[in-house]
Amino acid sequence: MSAYFIVMVSMDETVDRAPYDSYIDRVKPIVESFGGEYLVRTEVIDSPLPGDRPDRMIIIRFPNRKKLDECFASEEYRRIMALRTETVRAKAFIAEGL
Structure with missing residues (x-):
């Protein structure tokens, strides 16, 4: 059964977005490797x-x-996680199904 990782991200315009952009670039190959x-x-x-609108x-489907x-x-993933957690707020959900 597939598992879906659903994330809604809220950004603060006063926080430098560069670390989060780096996270976005670096997380994709990690996710795909799994x-x-x-x-x-x-x-x-x-x-x-x-x-609220994120x-x-x-x-992501796994x-x-x-x-x-x-x-x-x-x-x-743990090596890059702080790039996200220190720059944006996120709500994440996991759903399993087709």
Whole structure:
């Protein structure tokens, strides 16, 4: 069963975005090495409902939950994680299904 990693990112305009941009460039090959496939990776977002709208959205499909967990627990990912955690706020969800 596929596992989907869904992330909604909010950026603070007063924080230097360069570290996060570096994270974006460096995370893709790590995700792909664990079988992750980017389905959505965009800052072009609209919402038909009032409320919070993220600045960026990412949806990644992994072959299974085990691969997803291995990816984000990997040493390669841990080395770049601070580039994200110190520059943006993110809400992440994991969904399993078709």
